[in-house]
Amino acid sequence: MKKLLLVLAAAALSFSTAIAQETPAQEAAATPAVTEEQAAPAEEAVNPETDIEGETMHHVLMQKFIEGGWGWMLPILLCLVLGLAIVVERIIYLMIANINTKKFTAEFEKALNEGGIDAAKALCRDTKGPVASIFYQALERYDQGLDAVEKSVVSYGSVQTGQMESGLSWIGLFIALSPMLGFMGTVVGMIGAFDAIQAAGDISPTLVAGGIKVALLTTLMGLISAVILQIFYNLIIAKIDGIVNNMEDASISLMDILTVYKK
Numbered sequence: 001m002k003k004l005l006l007v008l009a010a011a012a013l014s015f016s017t018a019i020a021q022e023t024p025a026q027e028a029a030a031t032p033a034v035t036e037e038q039a040a041p042a043e044e045a046v047n048p049e050t051d052i053e054g055e056t057m058h059h060v061l062m063q064k065f066i067e068g069g070w071g072w073m074l075p076i077l078l079c080l081v082l083g084l085a086i087v088v089e090r091i092i093y094l095m096i097a098n099i100n101t102k103k104f105t106a107e108f109e110k111a112l113n114e115g116g117i118d119a120a121k122a123l124c125r126d127t128k129g130p131v132a133s134i135f136y137q138a139l140e141r142y143d144q145g146l147d148a149v150e151k152s153v154v155s156y157g158s159v160q161t162g163q164m165e166s167g168l169s170w171i172g173l174f175i176a177l178s179p180m181l182g183f184m185g186t187v188v189g190m191i192g193a194f195d196a197i198q199a200a201g202d203i204s205p206t207l208v209a210g211g212i213k214v215a216l217l218t219t220l221m222g223l224i225s226a227v228i229l230q231i232f233y234n235l236i237i238a239k240i241d242g243i244v245n246n247m248e249d250a251s252i253s254l255m256d257i258l259t260v261y262k263k
Helices: 002-029 048-054 057-068 070-097 101-126 130-140 146-164 168-200 205-262
Strands: none
Touching (some): 070 205, 101 130
């Protein structure tokens, strides 16, 4: 988990460095010397196909990122990268935790009836996921009676649910923090625009355009980051709810199997 976060954070910083290195080259290329031989009619200068092909999405995003200002865009980008790192880690964990509970329950019952408690424990050890862990903990307390088994199932089920929900609070933090940083950039940009008006003593679109542009770009970046993380957050919550429902159904089946086996 920590290694994944460090790798993605380093990738974000290297991406930011690459943008900074490309900026001088873009500015130099944006102001070429114009000669009479290079001058062309206006009709030939406008070529939609060339403009679309030359202006790739990658360069557009980098340009907007730079125009928004490093002070606000970089923290929002880090929130997005770190949030996605936790999302990836949770998705991998839940994919491993999600098993076919009906098939496992049938195999567990067969192993218990044919090989006894030891065979059932071996099956649980060889199977990944919270359901197998709950079954194993129940078998560990089988000698103490079914009441102890039931308490163990309830307690360890809560533990497994907490493990599946680990890290979601950080995703929620990044979801809330991204638009807040964007709005702070908006406020700072508007303050800069009004400072320019005050210094000039006159209202001119060119004076306030820069500050308003920064304000809009930081807000947009924050909202995009929050929307992306919110979608994945809801998907993870839905996945956890499904696994928890399967755990509860499997726990009921476990108690029925152990009751029959004890008789």
